[in-house]
Amino acid sequence: MHSYTVEPLYVNSGQEVIAADFYRPKTEHKPAVIIMAHGLAALRQFKLVQYAKRFAQAGYAVVLFDYRYWGGSTGRPRELVSIQSQLEDWRTMIAHIVARKSIDSRRIVLWGTSLSGGYALNLAAELKNVQAVMVQVPFVDGTESAKLYPLQQLPKALKISSQDYMGAKVGMSPKTLPVVSKKGLCFMPTADSYEGYLSIVNPDYYWSGEIPARVFFNLIRYRPIQDVRKISVPVLFIASKQDSLIPIESSRETATNIAPYVQYHEWDMQHFDIYHGQWFEKAISTQLEFLHQHIGVS
Template sequence: MPRKDVSFKTSDGLTLKGWFFTPESSSSKLPCLVMAHGWSALKEMDLDAFAEHFTSKLAISCLVYDNRCFGDSEGEPRHEIIPALQQADYSDAITYAQSRDEVNPDKIGIWGSSYSGGHVLLVGAVDRRVKSVLSQAPLTDGWANFNRLIRCDFAPGLNQMFQQDRLARMAGEKPMTIPVVHENPMETSALPTPDSYTFFSEWEKKSNWKNEVTVKSVELLRGNDPSHHIHHIAPTPLLMTVAESDVLTPTDIALEAYSRAREPKQLHIIPGGHFDAYTGSNFERNAGCQTEFLKKTLCS
């Protein structure tokens, strides 16, 4: 499918860079699906596969971009994740999509996965321009997720690290960082699960992804509660995709959030763990369900 390199400005002046996908041919203004990746991930890490799938099956366009401070997008310090800013960037991406001649400004959907799967729940609730929300394997409750991932005897050491980082920043020093993943889940990392290490270490070999995130990013994860307003998404349609054996954004935490959403909503449970939505037959099952949802809610 045709793909163009694009860039747009955020409300605080950063340039975010990405791709704009369209079908092979179209004679009318198209709905647009705005897409960004999850925790530290880059657009090259399979977002093109989803966008190409959607634009090959539907009369739809897709705006895919790198989050601020990552990949091709601007932002300092590098590899810092501030949830509120990433959420605000979704709304700026919507504005950019609406400004494009190819796009029907009244038919905008948002798609997110993992950390951004949580972002779209909040944005879908508070930005009423959104007409369809697709949330894949989302982080819905940072407090619960943090305390599920981090052993209780490790938490005091992390709290001390958060304090040291804040003091160092105030003194003008560079932000402290930790690895996103580590081969040994007992070592300090942001995502201490074996499947996280497998997924990211493979992409490290074939992309510009860096195994680094700021300590502040981890501290802010704990306070990020993107599903707080999930019941306010309605009457905008919501599709939540949940992996039945997810240990990174645990299945039960996501299902609890889904239970608080109001109709119209749809739940799709896929086999496997957190990263299985991107691969093999699961990708076809997952993207196929999302395509049908877009067909009904955004492309009708």
């Protein structure tokens, strides 16, 4: 087991500054690096710290960052989810890490969960300087996920999303929707999402619990599944059979499209279970085994 340091990292991305934590194991050799960010509407201090610590202890460097508009990063309106901006933040962080002399830039791994899992797959299909990808319960097909949204609430959600989008064009304050709600309109209205999402929130770090509604349209249209055939690096893909946000059929089809480069696992859990207890431990051991097989510690 390696000891490690955690250093603050600030990187310019467009007009904004991205805040990150750089976990560096104490080793004589330049370590491989894992780049990580959270899924929809989450700060880096929520549940990814536990993963970063375990990877660093195993000898891998980790860069864990907040998207612009979130956490320690700059940008307004706060807590805006912009798929294009977040993908650009990923590209910025990857480019920054490639240029750092303290790590082995030939061994860069992308790690994503839920929405950021979709980003990691997208970027692996696009970029040539990524050596491996690890995704857990990734968001792979917004069109199919939208079919799990309660039909009677969908028109209301689309209406407020459109209002927020048009209002932003003329400088109006954002119209927001809760990420989860027991009974009201929200982004994740499924039965297990309320408790599941709140189980990953870190109460030591404030955020409002709501995000601008305009991203709802873009989430429905976001389909990483369409690009994954271009991936030609090893991919670890962990899906949940009881996922109420991501249809298991979408995960299976995505994995089939990545073959023969994918190592696919399907576990009998719900979407948020992987951050806790036995499922977290199983995920970590599976991910470390994959890393040792394809990347290795010098």
